[in-house]
Amino acid sequence: MQNEIVIAGFGGQGVLFAGQVLAYAAMDSDKEVTWIPSYGPEMRGGTANCTVIIADEEIGSPLVRNPQAVIAMNLPSLDKYEPLIVEDGTLIVNKSLVNRSIARKDLQSVLIPANEMAESLGDKRLTNIIMVGALLAQQPVLPIDAVENALRDHLPERHKKLLPLNYQALRAGEEFVKKELMGENI
Amino acid sequence: MQNEIVIAGFGGQGVLFAGQVLAYAAMDSDKEVTWIPSYGPEMRGGTANCTVIIADEEIGSPLVRNPQAVIAMNLPSLDKYEPLIVEDGTLIVNKSLVNRSIARKDLQSVLIPANEMAESLGDKRLTNIIMVGALLAQQPVLPIDAVENALRDHLPERHKKLLPLNYQALRAGEEFVKKELMGENI
Amino acid sequence: MGSNPTVEMVYKRPDTFTEVSTHYCPGCTHGVAHRLVAEVLEEMKLQDVTIGVASVGCSVFAYNYFDCDFVEAAHGRAPAMATGIKRVLPDRVVFTYQGDGDLASIGMAEIVHAAARGENISVIFINNANYGMTGGQMAPTTLPGQKTTSSPGGRDIEQTGFPIRTAEMLATLEGAGYIVRRSLHDPKNIRKAKKSIRLAFETQVRGLGFSMVELLSTCPTNWGINPVESLHWIEERMIPYFPIEDFKVSASVSQIRV
Amino acid sequence: MGSNPTVEMVYKRPDTFTEVSTHYCPGCTHGVAHRLVAEVLEEMKLQDVTIGVASVGCSVFAYNYFDCDFVEAAHGRAPAMATGIKRVLPDRVVFTYQGDGDLASIGMAEIVHAAARGENISVIFINNANYGMTGGQMAPTTLPGQKTTSSPGGRDIEQTGFPIRTAEMLATLEGAGYIVRRSLHDPKNIRKAKKSIRLAFETQVRGLGFSMVELLSTCPTNWGINPVESLHWIEERMIPYFPIEDFKVSASVSQIRV
Amino acid sequence: MPVKGWIEVDDRYCKGCDLCVYACPQDVISLDMDRLTPKGYHPAYLISEGCTGCAICAIVCPEAALTVYREVPVKRRKTPA
Amino acid sequence: MPVKGWIEVDDRYCKGCDLCVYACPQDVISLDMDRLTPKGYHPAYLISEGCTGCAICAIVCPEAALTVYREVPVKRRKTPA
């Protein structure tokens, strides 16, 4: 059994770190895991993607053509990955930077105003963690407290003071989706 | 039918040129021919050898382990090549620089005081040509006038004036051997 | 006394530039150096006879921006490649555009010998005190104590010696016709820099030998400061070690009036 | 007033030399340079702590003649190889012995950077104005107009530029502690040369940075003149272009008394 | 009365690096925080009157994104007294 | 009376290059045309009296083939007057 998650956005959105948090959590839960930044033509700036694969057995390819879940932090990422997700896969979209609805009907998708939520929590940099929380609510690839521990153990020193906020962000993302699923976010 | 001739001595004795004269003569007589200087450990000075192969058909190896004829211009060369000559092969030795007789009895060999003869002709540098003349007398691999023409056509410009002397040297070497064979050089 | 005004265009993007947006980081003065070269090519009407030689560094894509023939050299070998071109096409104008890692580190032998031969080419040498493209490692031009990704504790002169003053060193070679250092940190210096680039190309066009303009340039991204602060950094940190001077102006070059 | 005399040995072959006859051509002053280095190693008692780095050139077999540890480098890379050795064995004495093709042509980048780093090694640099081992081709040190096997019409400065004054060029680098040029063409100069080689090793032993002694040396074989005439050729042809001077003697090195 | 000038900023090239803003002697250039270029930068723009068309901004611009214009008064021929 | 000295030439090393001959201030060294070294060179040798043991020959010898000796007068201790 293998989970493949792509997190995509542009530089500065904490895309790579979000993926690493999942990877740490998976490792601490004794899973096999790979994290790999994806290569694009541009050598710097522009888009930033990473692929995280979580599995019970030895992982083969660290990259997949059709991931099971995608976190799209902006419009270009949505446009690029929506068509690639496996059938009935999961798609978490940062509504704040996306002005369109999701075309595919088979997907389990959520549009979440992550930027606004982050700002209301008091720090724009929390957007990525909110999205992770949302993912885990939509598709529980890992127990959420494993991710909390990962944050605790691996948040860069200089951001340690932000730990409580990160917990909140994670839960906020989770809550949002739960409500969504219960049809409460109207 | 193939003739293999090794000319050996030390640098400055005109060993390489003597070989080239034979090669030119062979070429002008429409024979196949190869000339190759032999590699030794030392990068400069010391001994100088070359191998000339004259044949009617395409020549394979430009080097042979056991040559049919050897011109030994000095003692080290004699010591090195006497044992290597094919059975009943030809050996021309520059008596002026060799203080021993020839060990092998099967060889058609000549000891010729080339330095003295050259000096008596008035130019030490003729030693090599005298030896060539002797070789051709002993083993007529090429008509002697072919060699004369080769000298005429290929003697370096600055030595052209020495052409007549070179002819004499060639004949002198030839004469010496002829007499030797008739047992006259006593 | 009135006057009915007419409009004049004081500055416009040179035609020798393609309509391509550069890949350089915002505020990186590689762009200024490009612009100056483009302006000089335009002023001297050399566009059709010029062959540029891009090097390996952030300027690796330089050939996308200049509207003239271009080749892309191996890391450090631009002067050798330029030599090959110039020798078979002596009537063409050939210039290399190289960073300090490319020219002063891996390419040291090639630049010294091009200068020593008096190779009739022009070299635009961007000194930004680090390796930009690969993420800000130490370059031969990195200042003492300067932190880079390969000198995390700051450049230790005990271990790695002092920065190389390339222009000064090459100026000792007979073959050099014109070798100067300029800076891109303010308008005045940028004007001086352009004049020198012009002189470098004039030197070549007149067959007066090797010419090189070393340009102090910013790398905001790897220096970790913003573009404006970067200009100050050049002024306060780099210029004291890398003086803005003429190191070699051969007699015949000094005759040139532009 | 009488005196019953006793015998004193004024000069003997140094013990730091092996009992091997060199492969050098008769009268080639490579041999003199070797002897001077051997004498200095003996005087300074460095034989057991010294590692020599031979280069590719006529001195390729140098390791056969010095009775100390030796390695043989790739053509031009002796300074890099010496750097590798010195960095892991800082308490050993490491010297390279390089010709002008090796050091000033193919090895230019390595020597410049070793000097720039202030690499604590000593370099014996033999300038004989040509490539000896390969049969007398043009070197970066070949004089204008000098005929060589690869400049049969004489070195054409229009095509190949002027000879490189390596010592002068390297002296511009901060890391250089001691850089001088000496000559081997007469007893007086040979004595001076030995003193400088001594100073170069003293510089290293005291950890005062990069040291190099450029030695004007003969190549009778390829110059096509006899050994004695070759000495005159150095004096009359080479020295005017390659002056015998001190180009860099750092403050601390100038303190050394030998 | 000072010469009147103005600039045009080409959004295809401007990267909002701030160098022209900093260099402008009249302090009449600023980055437009309400606009994004196709590449996602806040482009420079002329905030007010006062540009003299000195083109200093263009001289420092790494992207050759600026065009600078200026009004030139046409001199009238003096009439004899 | 000048100091008396002499040289020894090691035939294993001498290549008959003539440099010592040329350098000797007393002109007392020459190449021995009647002898050949194992390597086939005419070695240097001391032709006559007059060597002062100045060792200049050794300084110029590329082969370190020379050993130089000199007689030194032993100074007698002065007896008090």
Add this chain to the structure above:
Amino acid sequence: MTKELLKGNEAIAEAAVRAGLEAYFGYPITPQTELLEWLSKRMPDLGRTFLQAESELAAINMVYGAACTGARVMTSSSSPGVSLMMEGISYIAGTEVPVVLVDVMRGGPGLGNIAPSQGDYNQIVHGGGHGDFRPIVLAPASIQESIDLTVEAFDLADKYRAVVVVLVDGSIGQMMEPAELPPMQPLERRDPEWAVNGALGRDRRILSSIYIDPEEEEDINVRLLKRWNEIEANELRYREYFMENAELVVIGFGTAGRVALSAVRAAREEGIPVGLLRPITVSPFPYARIKELTNLACGMLVVEMNSGQMLHDVLTAVGSKIPVEFYGRMGGVVPFPDEILDEIKRLCYEPVAPSENPRTSWIDRLEHAKN
């Protein structure tokens, strides 16, 4: 034993440190640079030698010198930089001193790009450098394997006085996986009987690659060859997956190998009898095992991130016994598992003529797929 999440380049660097690396000389190049950067901090902190060389040419010759002292030394680079090291590598091999080289391959030829590739296989395994010598080449496919093989590389280099190459592609350099680092080995100053480190109280030593007498040079060549035979006999490593009753065998190394694993696993789930052979040492190469497999399987598929460089070696081993097909991506493209799965299926359904050159048919398919 605690695992950490480690990036390939950094894991290799730290593994080398713990294996007793005494001196590192290198030059920056993507996608290898993090390795150099890691050591630029680590080595000085430990009082060991780190030096950024002026070029790869200088780096390999610095490593050459340092190796001559008997120290544990390493350099690293990526494809174009490695090409610049060829003369030096030949000298090192000819001098018989131990050196570890890490090559993090990128797309080529020429400047190419910085994406992952396996285009240096030939240069490293067969051709690079003049003269007759063979480096030991280790090709890890995961971060843990990269760590383990890096440590081993130093032991092999010492044991055989040889050049040992750790050959990975950019994706392994950039990827993160949980892995365990070895314990820190104490640095002991080595003084092997050949080391050049000052002739104090012993006869002097010389290290060189010149043997001006051809017969002597030939003796060295013979010695190197016999040593190589030993290496082939003792140091061969490979790993097999799903090989039981496999009728089709996929062969791939490094990243191509692990991508193939995904495909093979998927195929097995669909009941296709396919197995995977992943060479871990690509030099020595598992010729014998592949020959063996030709008796069990009825076809082979070689997968590489190049135009079929290892393919040549597989063909040598297989001879014409069973058909061999090839699938490769080039220039920095990493294949997805589904591409290989498609190939596996194709081979199960459409039979292939053993005679034709596998490369030709592949190129047609690839072109067709690309347009």
Add this chain to the structure above:
Amino acid sequence: MTKELLKGNEAIAEAAVRAGLEAYFGYPITPQTELLEWLSKRMPDLGRTFLQAESELAAINMVYGAACTGARVMTSSSSPGVSLMMEGISYIAGTEVPVVLVDVMRGGPGLGNIAPSQGDYNQIVHGGGHGDFRPIVLAPASIQESIDLTVEAFDLADKYRAVVVVLVDGSIGQMMEPAELPPMQPLERRDPEWAVNGALGRDRRILSSIYIDPEEEEDINVRLLKRWNEIEANELRYREYFMENAELVVIGFGTAGRVALSAVRAAREEGIPVGLLRPITVSPFPYARIKELTNLACGMLVVEMNSGQMLHDVLTAVGSKIPVEFYGRMGGVVPFPDEILDEIKRLCYEPVAPSENPRTSWIDRLEHAKN
């Protein structure tokens, strides 16, 4: 048509001049130096470009630049110098500009010696330089062939925008044979549609080896591969001797090939049914013909002046169909005909097991012979 007695290095140089060589850049190295020296006189006399570069690294990059202008260019070196050209060769291949390189091989690895060798076969044919590309490699065995193939090298380089290597060993460089030089071709300024020579009256052109997008780089690789298939189809050259009803086939190129000819001739005189295949292009390699021969002959003997580099290619062609044996001399040793004759006889009398690695048994025999 008059023949002259010509030395290999000089013959190649003069042939290049007459083929329209416009620029030569090189660096001295034995046993190739006469080639450079010849051109140092000839080229300036003709008003063409000769430049002694500061190194082989500079030489190959000067040639690279000159080639970009569409000019006919050449460089030459010997083994260690050629190793220094690997990065440049990869760039040239990736940029698809025509360059001719002459490699006069010497004994190695490392500094080795200056005696004749074939130790660069792998480096030139298989491995040298990073990334996927293949040079055309011509291996003459006589002075006349050296001349003819040098002229052809320029045409092939132009035709395929490829690197063409003339691969000879030191003995061919030093040997003299009667040969005929081609007529002097008039120099015409080439302006191929890709040449970079100033954008006068046309759109600008760019020549580079960067393709930062892997998919794009892959397209280039595909283009190079398809061009290579053409080359394999059109440019294969080899020569056979005494092949009629040969039961044993000897295979060797260059000097090894002509030494083998002497042995084969001698064997035939003794009535032994042996033939010789001498590849003239070693890249492309006559795989198909060798495969064919496995149907006629019952054994093969590969002869090289290295440790069996071409052997690898022969084995790929032969598969396991018939036994292949190897005889090589290394490090600068040139075999004498009698050594090969002995091998031929041995093979006729004692049968060999096809399975075992030919190299192992050879090494034992060689060692035994040497002591």
